[in-house]
Amino acid sequence: MTSSHPRLVDVQWLKDRLDDPSIRIVDATVHLTFDDDGAHTESGRETYREGHVPGAVFADQLTDLTVHDGEAPFEAAPSEQFARVVGELGIGNEHTVVVYDTVNGIWATRLWWQFAFEGHEDVVVLDGGLKAWQDAGLPVEFGDASTAPASFRAERHPERSVATADVEAATQDSSVLLINSLDRESFSGVRIPGSVNVPFSELVDDQGRQRSLDELRPLFESVGALDPEVAPVTYCGGGIAATAVAFALKGLGRDDVAVYDGSLNAWTADPDRPLAQG
Known part of the structure; x- marks a missing residue:
């Protein structure tokens, strides 16, 4: 390989x-x-x-x-x-x-x-x-x-995916780490409260090839995504880029990553759900 x-x-x-x-x-x-x-x-x-x-x-x-x-x-x-x-x-x-x-x-x-x-x-x-x-x-x-x-x-395997109700609970649960997979500007503009950011675009080089796991490890360590005490949940705008971050985490040994399939499309469907900015 x-x-x-x-x-x-x-x-x-x-x-x-x-x-x-x-x-x-x-x-x-x-x-x-x-x-x-x-x-x-x-x-x-x-x-x-x-x-x-x-x-x-x-x-x-x-x-x-x-x-x-x-x-x-x-x-x-x-x-x-x-x-x-x-x-x-x-x-x-x-x-x-x-x-x-x-x-x-x-x-x-x-x-x-x-x-x-x-x-x-x-x-x-x-x-x-x-x-x-x-x-x-x-x-x-x-x-x-x-x-x-x-x-x-x-x-x-239902544990591979989470629904909006699960994410609502996760915003109040320190044992779940919500990882936003969008670019840093989008993350600053709007995100689910409590999220950290690992942009999918930073996982690959300028040829579209994934960076080595040695290069990726510090990026994920910096946001706590490799902490065995937390369960990572990735999301993005529509559940696509989130899978790239889940894939990278799988390579780094995280077999417990779930994807919020609805992502921000589902989260923002209800205007009463909270959003963070900045």
Whole structure:
């Protein structure tokens, strides 16, 4: 894997295993843009068709793995829906899943987290995503790839996710550490009271590759996230970037990280919930 992170692989690792029948490669790209009207998401399917790692299938997280009328605009789909979708992609419980995206890694970690939420731990993230693959001079395929359907059994692990009521309780509980994963300016602008800040953008270098765990450790230690006496809960705007911080913490040995799936979208839905600034 050439990485100290147990769930992170490089392009050489994947190149050596392209023909391994126990491997399933998944492009998890979603495009997220911002303008004066707010945030906008778009399926990455067309980007996938324009070039992807050979053999990779496309998981449309936006349309197939998300509930849009739940607590927040981007909420994990029910277990039975997740199992059906990934099974149709050819992924079974016996497979090692390699996830990547074409953006900044947060959509790959989102799918990594969702697999873990449904009890499948044998999932790794391709460091640097498609860009790293292409930068290494490796070939891509075009169009749609398909794999014979498989049987996937989902066994939800509810401890991987928290709801708004849990976060409300956490604001009064010193044994829970709320970690805001947005940039420092956004954190200063608005946050859940009692939160600390670990920006997801500071977890990667300028090539989109994750910084070494030795580099990341001081960042998390500085906010108390490695204290065994506290339980980390990560959040962001919509539950996506939060998974990148959860992924990094997993590499640093925290197996008890939960993600607030609704994040600020859900928290701010009720104007009576408190917010901190500055």
